[in-house]
Amino acid sequence: xxxxxxxxxxxxxxxxxxxxxxxxxxxxxxxxxxxxxxxxxxxxxxxxxxxxxxxxxxxxxxxxxxxxxxxxxxxxxxxxxxxxxxxxxxxxxx
Amino acid sequence: xxxxxxxxxxxxxxxxxxxxxxxxxxxxxxxxxxxxxxxxxxxxxxxxxxxxxxxxxxxxxxxxxxxxxxxxxxxxxxxxxxxxxxxxxxxxxxxxxxxxxxxxxxxxxxxxxxxxxxxxxxxxxxxxxxxxxxxxxxxxxxxxx
Numbered sequence: 001x002x003x004x005x006x007x008x009x010x011x012x013x014x015x016x017x018x019x020x021x022x023x024x025x026x027x028x029x030x031x032x033x034x035x036x037x038x039x040x041x042x043x044x045x046x047x048x049x050x051x052x053x054x055x056x057x058x059x060x061x062x063x064x065x066x067x068x069x070x071x072x073x074x075x076x077x078x079x080x081x082x083x084x085x086x087x088x089x090x091x092x093x094x
Numbered sequence: 095x096x097x098x099x100x101x102x103x104x105x106x107x108x109x110x111x112x113x114x115x116x117x118x119x120x121x122x123x124x125x126x127x128x129x130x131x132x133x134x135x136x137x138x139x140x141x142x143x144x145x146x147x148x149x150x151x152x153x154x155x156x157x158x159x160x161x162x163x164x165x166x167x168x169x170x171x172x173x174x175x176x177x178x179x180x181x182x183x184x185x186x187x188x189x190x191x192x193x194x195x196x197x198x199x200x201x202x203x204x205x206x207x208x209x210x211x212x213x214x215x216x217x218x219x220x221x222x223x224x225x226x227x228x229x230x231x232x233x234x235x236x237x238x239x
Contacts, residue, residue: 061130069214070187073214076218084228
């Protein structure tokens with residue numbers, strides 16, 4: 001029973017912080033949201049000419065935010081490496 | 095275990111699934127699609143082949159060492175294009191006007207976008223297939239790389 005007190009207090013504190021954070025989030029679809037700045041208009045208006053890609057999603061993924069896509073590629077590589085490593089280890093032990 | 099009905103349907107469907115995936119990759123900058131979606135669909139074709147015909151037949155088409163080569167090759171091509179952008183345009187992963195940039199409807203109109211898409215597609219395909227093979231306890235040619 002005593003062991004439960006500290007995790008319980010910690011959970012309640014963390015939960016309170018998270019609920020407070022969600023309550024502070026801007027309203028959904030509000031035009032004054034921080035996400036609705038000049039970047040979006042630039043991507044949608046100048047994207048096709050600047051990247052040669054009329055598909056806005058691909059223009060952002062592989063041109064404007066290609067560095068983030070590089071991070072995603074790294075994630076895929078790490079996932080495969082981890083799975084191969086883990087499964088090889090279990091096979092050798094068993 | 096391997097249903098003949100499933101095998102016949104799979105052998106008819108798999109080429110069209112692969113064709114559709116390749117189309118999505120090559121025209122990802124013109125129409126909905128792109129490297130991630132196209133690569134996932136090509137991998138889905140390989141997965142259907144593996145489910146219908148078993149691990150050994152699928153490994154004959156897409157062996158594990160080839161998977162790993164495509165995997166690291168895709169990543170290396172991505173890095174190479176990024177460094178090329180650094181050399182040419184002083185900005186890492188910069189898009190270069192190697193082809194006709196603009197609204198022209200052609201597979202070759204995106205500059206480096208197309209090359210990056212193909213690299214990512216190879217990577218996603220080999221990642222999904224090798225993850226599935228590993229997790230399903232598939233082929234044992236682990237020593238090949």
